Every structure is written in structure tokens, then in C-alpha cells.
């Protein structure tokens with residue numbers, strides 16, 4: 001059996017969290033508003049995994065009013081979710097991620113992100129693809145008011 005899932009996440013700039021994308025600290029003058037560390041790549045992947053396995057969503061599992069998750073490293077949330085889903089008999093087919101961000105350019109950090117995610121999801125590097133796009137200066141991303149991300153996951157059982 002194969003199952004597909006989709007995830008989408010947005011975080012505003014203007015808060016106090018450093019910019020962390022796919023577990024990697026990306027130097028940038030703007031900070032992120034979030035309860036956790038605000039990692040849109042990991043939050044999108046978590047929602048895609050939960051969607052593919054019919055396990056609701058990230059906010060249901062990890063409430064943004066729960067102090068246990070204040071400034072938490074999202075890789076911990078990802079590993080928790082993956083434990084649950086792999087216990088249900090699933091393995092990763094592939095994951096495709098698009099980071100939507102006007103600036104900074106993140107190409108040089110992507111290999112490290114893929115490495116971290118493959119470790120957390122116990123899958124081969126080639127099962128994960130991460131890419132980035134701007135919105136050509138249009139809209140809230142173009143004005144650099146925040147960062148967005150989409151993820152699609154294929155699970156196998």
C-alpha cells in the first residue's frame with residue numbers, strides 16, 4: 001500500500017527565534033515568530049507524514065499553548081512523529097519539499113538539511129528532495145514578511 005500526504009506551514013518574521021530551516025541555522029538579520037523553533041520545513045514534513053498516515057495534524061499533537069514545546073527543536077517533534085508512524089508499519093517512499101522564501105538564498109544549506117532529515121526519518125538521502133523558490137518580490141513572501149514551505153510525502157506499508 002502507498003499513501004500520499006501534503007503539508008504546508010508559514011512563519012512570520014519579526015519574532016525572536018533565529019531562522020532554522022530543516023534543522024539548519026541559516027544566518028539572517030530577521031528573526032522568526034514561533035512557539036517552537038519555527039522550522040517550516042520540519043513542520044510541513046510532519047503535517048505531510050501525519051496526513052499520509054491519517055494521524056490528524058501537528059497542532060493536535062503539539063499544542064502551541066503547551067510550555068513543553070516552547071522553543072523546542074523541531075527535530076525532536078519529527079522524531080516523535082516518525083516513531084509513531086513507523087510503529088504503524090510505514091516506511092518513507094520519498095519526500096519533496098519546496099521552501100518559499102525571498103531571502104536569504106538557502107541553496108548551500110540544503111545538503112545538510114537532507115542529511116539531518118534522513119537521520120531523523122531513518123531513510124536514504126535520495127528519498128528526500130528540498131528546493132527553494134522566491135515569489136519574485138510578490139506578496140508577503142516577496143516583501144520578506146515571512147517564510148513558507150510545502151511538503152509532499154509518499155509512505156509505503
Ligand SMILES: Nc1ccn([C@@H]2O[C@H](COP(=O)(O)O)[C@@H](O)[C@H]2O)c(=O)n1
Nearest residue numbers: 101102103104105106107132133134135
Ligand atoms: N530563498 C531562496 C530562493 C531561491 N533559491 C534558488 O534560486 C533559484 C531561483 O529562484 P526563483 O525564485 O528566482 O525561481 C531557485 O531554483 C533556487 O535554486 C534559493 O536558494 N533560496
Ligand SMILES: C[C@@]1(CO)OP(=O)(O)OP(=O)(O)OC[C@H]1O
Nearest residue numbers: 034035036043059062063064069
Ligand atoms: C509546533 C507548534 C508547537 O510548538 O508551534 P509553532 O512553533 O507555533 O508552529 P506551527 O507550525 O504554527 O504549529 C504547530 C504548533 O503547535
